[in-house]
Amino acid sequence: MPNDVKTHYRACNLCEAICGLEIKTQGQQVLSIKGDKNDPLSRGYICPKGTAMEDVYTDPDRLRYPVKRKGDQWVQIDWDEAFNTVAERLVAVQQRYGADTVAVYAGNPNVHNYGSMTHGGIFRKTLGSKSNFSATSLDQLPLHLACYSLYGHQSLIPIPDIDHTQYMLIIGGNPLASNGSLMTVPDVPKRLKAIQQRGGRFVVIDPRRTETAEIADQHLFIRPGTDAYLLMAMIQTLFAENLVNSGHLNDLLEGVNEVQAACLPFTPELAEQHTGVAAEQIRRLARDMANIEGAVCYGRMGVSVQVYGSLCQWAIQIINILTNSLDVPGGALAASPAFGYVKPGESGSGHFNAWRSRVSGLPEFAGELPSAALAEEILTEGDGQYRALVTIAGNPVLSAPNGKQMDKALSGLDFMVAIDFYINETTRHADIILPPTSALEHDHYDLAFLRLAVHNTARFNEPVFEPPQGTLHDWEIFNGLAVALAQCKGAEVKPLPSPDKLIDLGVQRGPYGAAAGHGLALTLDKIKQQPHGIDLGPLKPSLRDRLCTDSGMIKLLDDYFLADIVRLSEASPKVAPDELMMIGRRHIRSNNSWMHNSHRLVKGKPRWQLLMHPDDLSARQIEHGSRVRIQSRVGEVVTEVLASEEVMPGVVSLPHGWGHQRKGVSLTIAAEQGGVSCNDITDNKLVDQLSGNAALNGVPVRVFATD
Ligand SMILES: Nc1nc2c(c(=O)[nH]1)N[C@H]1C(S)=C(S)[C@@H](COP(=O)(O)OP(=O)(O)OC[C@H]3O[C@@H](n4cnc5c(=O)[nH]c(N)nc54)[C@H](O)[C@@H]3O)O[C@H]1N2
Ligand SMILES: Nc1nc2c(c(=O)[nH]1)N[C@H]1C(S)=C(S)[C@@H](COP(=O)(O)OP(=O)(O)OC[C@H]3O[C@@H](n4cnc5c(=O)[nH]c(N)nc54)[C@H](O)[C@@H]3O)O[C@H]1N2
Ligand code: SF4
Ligand SMILES: [Mo]
DSSP states (O other): OOTTEEEEEEEOOSSTTOOEEEEEEETTEEEEEEEOTTOTTTTTOOOHHHHTHHHHHHOTTSOOSOEEEETTEEEEOOHHHHHHHHHHHHHHHHHHHOGGGEEEEEOGGGGGOHHHHHHHHHHHHHHTOSOEEEGGGGTTHHHHHHHHHHHSOTTOOEEEOTTTOSEEEEESOOHHHHOOSSSBOTTHHHHHHHHHHTTOEEEEEOSBOOHHHHHSSEEEOOOTTOHHHHHHHHHHHHHHTTOOOOGGGGGGEEOHHHHHHHHTTOOHHHHHHHHOSOHHHHHHHHHHHHHSSSEEEEEOHHHHSSTTHHHHHHHHHHHHHHTTOBSSTTSEEEOOOSSOOOOTTOSOOOOEEEEEOTTTOOEEETTBOOGGGHHHHHHSOSTTOOOEEEEESOOHHHHSSSHHHHHHHHHTOSEEEEEOSSOOTTGGGOSEEEOBOOGGGSOEEOTTGGGSBSEEEEOEEOOSSOOOTTOBOHHHHHHHHHHHHHHHTTOOOOOOOOHHHHHHHHHHHSTTSGGGTOTTOOOHHHHHTOTTOEEEEEOOOOGGGTOOSTTSSEESOOHHHHHHHHHHHHOOOOOOTTOEEEEOOOOTTOOTTTOTTOHHHHOSSOOOOEEEOHHHHHHTTOOTTOEEEEEOSSOEEEEEEEEOTTBOTTEEEOOSSOOOOOTTOOOHHHHTSOOOOGGGTSOTTOBOTTTOOBOOSSEEEEEEEOO
């Protein structure tokens, strides 16, 4: 091999699995991207998206320098002009209308980019607006709320110990397509199969027979949005059949009797009526959870992003607690990361309902309002109406409910700035776009996902390529904006040091550092010396010393969860005879809304069609492969339908993140793809009422043949 070929090790930061990659380069070219066999977490696994890291790096549509809108055109400007203009315009809005009339929306890749996490705060603090939004409330907010309520910290999240469990109940998650979520689990197919090889089982509950359901020991169809009945009935069964065993956490539990009383009305028979899952089957699920040592219940998007998202996530924690599955090997265990180890006194625990949104009265959580409320706060006139917006690595026009309303809202803003490297459905509305370097051009430490991983490791990667001259990393953009904003406000702010310095401090103070007396005396330098990553061992019980509640106890039933149980007991969900429930769908070759500009990912047969059960098609005299009109409360879209027995009757599935054929979008390959945005018909008023999290799954729709 010529000696200018270099080998780099770098985590893939596209999804939560954070696979280790081995990247060979020559000059500015990528020669190959493979899985890193020596990575202690991902063990050589890679999915098709990993190789597409190259496509983002080389993409001619990707912006490298700041641009400013001039009519329909974008013109390049320098960073100083960009920072000063943004600061002047944002501060002018704040001075005229109020500090909170500038809103911030932060999208998913923020948590995949450690510089955004270490430096986003300095920007927000200097901006000084309470109007913060993020993809969290389109996603995992219900789990944060449940963990905040039960364990006292939104980030003290028990992770399924998939490598040791004997029974895994997966509700509303499809790790074979998503590669796991709130469970960083690279190589998930092998890890799931290993459960079966050691004599264990895993069961999937999902309205669609997914890729994961396909390899499971059992798959149960469930009507979308009804899981809360099933979960409450499982808890009811645990009490009714005397199966409750809270194990070593018993002395820490408060309110067991209250939970028992609250669950009493939710019999498996009632759950059967709502869910379609047989009562006896529900009892069996509860018995298996109770009787199998090393069992774990895990629920993801399907039970989070729905009308009872928070109650579902709470109930899943309660089931684990009451079956001795929390904080035991094979159950659910909090990870022990080198950085960001949650323990009493750790900042960022969260708060809930300290204020509410102006228009719909949705609650804040940890300083953020639900994203379902963002567009209406821009569109609704009155004191406090939002006038300006900052988006950071987000595409709410395709990701948030009622995308058409969002589109309209963004087009009417006084000023918008996007920190993003693509001109897409959202950023096309910006006045200025500030593009950061791409992943392969900056160093990397997985601040978020090492805290959620199924095995403890630590890994730091150097940049693969030198960034081109005059380009800035996300964290440098935040520093630049903070300084410019402070200047406009007549204040002063000191830019933060680079993220690696901040991480080093945290690692040294963390559980493997010298300060904790750990033999490794871990520092970032030591982590850097092992580019494949350092193995820090399996998950282990630790909760007793880590509970962040004031009392040091686990209070099982907060008043707001009790109120939500009452809401469930009083509900009478009805589906009109011609109505169908729409759910989403993820595919291994797609990643939310922003990876459709990679030819290697979009080639092959299209993946954006509506799936519908053959019985539902024939009842409407609709043909497989024809174009259909899908209508919801907020609007309609027209797309192609495929007959599929994967979805249960009464359910249709349409993936999100498509619909790139719009004026002003500069994504050459993505814009050539078919498909519509399913969020053009999801409903901003359909939320989990407790948390305000969007209910993007289980949306009532009607489907018609087109003429
Ligand atoms: N109907 C329906 N809607 C959904 C979902 C669903 O299942 N169904 N899923 C929801 C979920 S779970 C999520 S997380 C959201 C995601 O929603 P969003 O986070 O709003 O959208 P993304 O598609 O992730 O868009 C990411 C943006 O970040 C940019 N970007 C990528 N990397 C970087 C970077 O390093 N720095 C910067 N500054 N920008 C970067 C991309 O160009 C893109 O514009 O969508 C939600 N919407
Ligand atoms: N390839 C790929 N990987 C990704 C992403 C991606 O877009 N593409 N996105 C990443 C992100 S941001 C996230 S948050 C994760 C999400 O990770 P997952 O949650 O594992 O992924 P989903 O495919 O959204 O799985 C949700 C499942 O819930 C089911 N479901 C829908 N409604 C209901 C319901 O009411 N009840 C039940 N029980 N099930 C229901 C759906 O059919 C689906 O199978 O994936 C991450 N990984
Ligand atoms: S599963 Fe694929 S997209 Fe996710 S981190 Fe691994 S290689 Fe990247
Ligand atoms: Mo997500």
